[in-house]
Amino acid sequence: xxxxxxxxTHLIKTRGQQVTLRCSPKSGxxxxxxYQQALGQGPxxxxxxxxxxxxxxxxxPDRFSGHQFPxxxxxLNVNALLLGDxxxxxxxxxxxxxxxxxxxxxxxxxxxx
Amino acid sequence: xxTVTQSQPEMSVQEAETVTLSCTYDTSESDYYLFWYKQPPxxxxxxxxxxxxxxxxxxxxxxxxVNFQKAAKSFSLKISDSQLGDAAMYFCAYFESNxxxxxxxxxxxxxxx
Numbered sequence: 001x002x003x004x005x006x007x008x009t010h011l012i013k014t015r016g017q018q019v020t021l022r023c024s025p026k027s028g029x030x031x032x033x034x035y036q037q038a039l040g041q042g043p044x045x046x047x048x049x050x051x052x053x054x055x056x057x058x059x060x061p062d063r064f065s066g067h068q069f070p071x072x073x074x075x076l077n078v079n080a081l082l083l084g085d086x087x088x089x090x091x092x093x094x095x096x097x098x099x100x101x102x103x104x105x106x107x108x109x110x111x112x113x
Numbered sequence: 114x115x116t117v118t119q120s121q122p123e124m125s126v127q128e129a130e131t132v133t134l135s136c137t138y139d140t141s142e143s144d145y146y147l148f149w150y151k152q153p154p155x156x157x158x159x160x161x162x163x164x165x166x167x168x169x170x171x172x173x174x175x176x177x178x179v180n181f182q183k184a185a186k187s188f189s190l191k192i193s194d195s196q197l198g199d200a201a202m203y204f205c206a207y208f209e210s211n212x213x214x215x216x217x218x219x220x221x222x223x224x225x226x
Contacts, residue, residue, distance in 0.1 A: 033213070042117075042204050042216030043158075056212040088156060092214075102214065104150075104158035 002027070004105035006091050012111045013081050021076040021108045025093030032074040033102065034066060035090040043090055049074050078110075086112045115140045117207050119217035126195045127225050133180075134190045134220050136205030142166075145209035147181065149190045152219070153201040161203070164188065192222075200224045 005024045013019050025032050031050045035043035045058035049068035068074045072093075078085055088109050092102040116139045126132035138147070149161040164172045164181050172179050176196075180189045192199055205217040 035214075040219075042206075042218050043214070045213035045215070048212050058213060090158065092158075101160060101163070106155065106157045109156075 004029075004091060004093050004103050006089075006105040006108050008108060009106070010109045010111075012113065014113050015081055015083060017081050017112075018077065018079045019081060019110060021078075021089050021091075021110070023074045023076070023091030023093075023105060025072050025074070025091075026103050029093035029095045029103070030072050031094050031096065032068060032072065033092045033094075034074070034076050035092065036060070037088040037090055037107070039087070046076065081112045083112050086110060115142075115207055115209070115215050117205055117215050117217040119205055119220050121220045122218070123221040123223065125223040125225055126192075128195055128197060130195055131191060131193045132195055132222065134192075134203050134205075134222070136188045136190070136217055138186050138188065138205070138207050138215075140186070140207065140209065142209045145207060147179075147188045148206045148208070148214070149177070149179070149188075150204045150206060151199075151201045152204060158204075162190065195224050197224050197226060 033048040034046040037043040047057040052068045063079045065077045088107045090107045091105045094102045145166045147164045151159045162174045176193045202219045204219045206214045
């Protein structure tokens, strides 16, 4: 079992560009959450996908969007990148529709120059 | 809104000694979950221990135990027989019916050999 995987590991972009981050959930998991973790801070919830729909969203602008595919993998898209978007982006998955232990991937480190 | 507060940015402990990390939270809900996660330099979030609010008994996982005081909204983590591998950032997190984990700012734990 590969666990939760994320790609790429690191990414460098410039302001105004767009970026797509990818997440493959742990086998048997159908729910994916995305978190943004700025340096030295705790993660902040971006949104959660369940049954290919965005089920809940945190306090992030519309520049942040996502998608979940039929195989439960997920993408996080960020448009018009700002310097403040530089962070570690974490993906977590769990089985079932409500609560269960969330398993985290290693994250994608995004640097915006 | 629910909040999680970790008042200790950094803690240090001698190897083999015991250390307690503090966490307080604010909620009006009666049914929720609380977690301690560990984030080593590898960045991957690892679940250390969890507590269901409806359970009065404090959770224990080997050398890790919690002191859950529901009325005081306090959830501290005790690490016994500290080991060098315990060195990491420790995050307290809260979860209830709105699907998202709410995180504290973290405590950096340093183990002195």
